[in-house]
Amino acid sequence: MYAAASLRASRFALPSTRTFSTTPRASFAKMQIIGRLAAEPETQTTKNGREYVRYAVGTDDGPRVNRQTSWYKVTCFDEGPRRDFLLNLPKGTLIHVDTNATMATFEDESGKKHTRLNLLQRSIEVLSRPRRQEGEGESEVEEATLSE
Template identity: 55%
Template sequence: MSSFLLRRALPTSARAFSTSAPRSSFAKMTIIGRLADTPELQATSSGQEILRYVVGTNSGPRDNQKTNWFRITGFLPEGPQRDFISSLDKGTLVYVEGDASMSQYTDADNKPRSSLNIVQKSFEVLSPKKQQ
């Protein structure tokens, strides 16, 4: 048996691949889907404007597809990028990359709920709205 195969077959102990201090954990998501509606600018309590929009993705076979909706927030400064994104039409195919976090809350019926929050870091238009 070659030494390469012998090394692969023998159990090895766990080893560290980094000598730097551990960083806090984080989650990133990449979503490719269609805008559920035109993105909206909303003012926060501090007066800062944020961009909010929803991206829908489909999964499963054509006759039994399930749609997942992702709510995304963009903290973009006033300028051409924010103006461009806020002018996109419902149905535009987009690529979004962002930081994800979960939050827990109680709804109006006093039931516990979870929400996935995504903060946009990268955005690209892949194709315009589907033609009817």
Template identity: 50%
Template sequence: MFKFTALRTTRLPTAASLSARAFSSTARTSVARMSIVGRLAAPPEEVQAGGDRTIVRYALGTSYGTGDNKKTSWFKIASFTEGPQKDFLMSLPKGSLLLVDADARMDSYTDAEGNKRTSLNLIQRRLDIISKPKPTEVHEGDEEGLVRDPADL
């Protein structure tokens, strides 16, 4: 009934064309990114970053495990958005389910006791709201398996 015919209309790429980047003549740089789907631990807060610049900071909780082994990972995220985007981010309520794409960077520092520490810094690149909590979902207790108070971060 139907006859499938495959026509080869494109050339095979050469080694030179595979190594070249289509959109730029510069070399590829290293990239570290994370995508996180999680619940907003608390409403975002605006903090002073020096001078007249401000940063919006918030934490996302992601749950893993089952039953009594359920645990939560908390991720602190910084956003440099301004204007209406910043206002929208600041208006998100605790418990909102978000998808955040962020640049990831590991920083080393020495704490007050002289111990070397390493921290993961996440800078928001993109934010998608998957769902906002219904008024009945927001309560003081466990939020969809989030088992630790974000104030302890």
């Protein structure tokens, strides 16, 4: 009887280390978004002079008659061909974005505190291109993936 109780207790005990890794647990937040580009991605520059790409992704939720759209602003510091690929995506492109998510608190000019969700792109996958307007040809579906 004692052996059965001991076995049950050990089965529910938390391991001291993770079975797939010897490193300590680290906390982090990730967010995956599947939605359409609100506009073509744009380059911006930080206060330190580093260029980055910024874009907005829209997602829809709810029934068709009362659909709500949520907008997410994503930042990407990729350079070279990966940056060029992102800058050439047209408005309306359906994408899957994997991001690191952090919350930032800041004060505006009037001294009021605000909290903002910062999303830093880890990878992006194009699920489909937007339908072309009349006279531009047929609609096109392409797949491409960019990862860290």
